[in-house]
Amino acid sequence: MWIAVGSLAAWLWLLLGQGFFWRTDVRLPACGEPSEWPSVCVVVPARDEAAVLPWSLPSLLAQDYPGRAEVFLVDDGSSDGTGELARELARRHGGLPLTVGSPGEPPAGWTGKLWAVRHGIGLARARGPEYLLLTDADIAHAPDSLRLLVAAARTGGFDLVSQMARLRVESPWERLVVPAFVYFFAQLYPFRRIALRGSRTAAAAGGCVLLRADTADRARIPDAIRHAVIDDVALARAVKRGGGRIWLGLAERVDSVRPYPRLRDLWRMVSRSAYAQLRHNPLLLAGTVAGLAVVYLVPPAALAAGLAAGNPWAAVAGGTAWLVMTATYVPMLRHYRQPTVLAPLLPVTAFLYLLMTVDSAVQHYRGRGAAWKGRTYARPGAALDENWEN
Incomplete structure (x- = not known):
């Protein structure tokens, strides 16, 4: 008893x-458009993603963004032709410029994804972007996704804006496990607390992170978190420790296309x-x-x-x-x-x-x-x- x-x-x-972690009304803030649209470089680390790339990459290339934007896909040692498929998709669909790079195997002390992100950010720096969008290769974005992310960051004064992509829920196991995954995450990191000034709660969702480029430099991203397996939370903590303002909420127009059909x-x-x-x-x-x-x-x-x-x-x-x-x-x-x-x-x-x-x-x-x-x-x-x- x-x-x-x-x-x-x-x-x-x-x-x-x-x-109030259980509430699902923490969504991207509704705000007006900035007076000037900053330049953005999109960095996509990809390892053996040929199965999902045809659904995700065209959505990035088709972004309706008023400012200058460019996509950098980093082929992290794929064995399924991910890099060549990305080039073919860009030729077929057009849209934003695409650069495909390859960093080679990560050195000791680096996770593969963060080594790929480092290479992508290095390529992007040559363009001098004001913002970096770090997004996974299995994430599909609505055409106005980048526009809304930048508007929220710019007008809200956030150094990092992240959205928890809506994961695929189709198989019986996905229905049982996936919504609970996001529920447990929100219980550990209540979204309302993350944006509060003075709050120590910090988290991000690695599938969709818009980050100011100068904030990334100050926080030494990704070098400072190169060992991190849970890289999105480590990234948010590094930004918040450096005095940056962060925001995390549930996405309505950003979706994961990766299937998890079996319990395994x-x-x-x-x-x-x-x-x-x-x-x-x-x-x-x-x-x-x-x-x-x-x-x-x-x-x-x-x-x-x-x-x-x-x-x-x-x-x-x-x-x-x-x-x-x-x-x-x-x-x-x-x-x-x-x-x-x-x-x-x-x-x-x-x-x-x-x-x-x-x-x-x-x-x-x-x-x-x-x-x-x-x-x-x-x-x-x-x-x-x-x-x-x-």
Whole structure:
């Protein structure tokens, strides 16, 4: 009974005291157009992305942007012809100028993506842009996406504006896992707190980050975060530590086209970085497992056990906690246009995330670390730990 009461207390605090994380109305600020449109260079790191590039790259090349803009796609050692496909798509669709570069294999101490971003930013600097748009190769943008991002950053005085792209939700496993992924992210990093002056909460969504070029220089991006597996959060923290203003919200016109049809695909997406999120700390892992159990698993278990044992207080506390949990998940399901009847299944999804987190730690201690597209980052260096501690 007391564990159920503790779970209910946790949910009441999450409902009211965690930045209203469950609300999904933090969207790109509506604002007027700037008097002058600054120049923008779009940097797209890409490794073996031929399967998704035909849906994402043409959307970047077709941006309706009044100022000068150019796209730099960095082919990070692809084996599927990503670079040549990008050139062919540019010839076929036209639009913004495209440059395809290749940085070679990353040196020790660099993740592949950030090494590619470094190369792309280096190419872009020759054009002297005022802003950099860092976007992933699986992200499709509506034609006015860049215009709206720049207008929000320019008129709002933000050094970094990021949008959480709407992930694909089509397969049964995607429906069960994907909306919860964004829900859990918002719970860890409440979007409303990120933009507040004086708030220490900092995060970004790596699929869509508009960054002032001079801010990137001051924060030494990406060199200062070169070890980071969770590079978007590390990037936002580096900018905020340097005094920059940042904004993060949910996207309406930016979508991920990468499919995760099987549980194995989603498992790999989460487990590759889950233990890095916990700073590779066994005590934090134990606390996270216990916390997930108390917050997400206890409510339905207490309801069932209370009813079975004739303990009404345990049943009421567990049932109320489950009801609050379900209610906070409904807005995210609606954002993803999913049936709200999935909301009571959040404990099932949380249990899957618990197993993924434990598996992430197991893979780390087996020396496999954060494996992604043929590269493994087994032992992150001190720089990553420093980023998390700060």
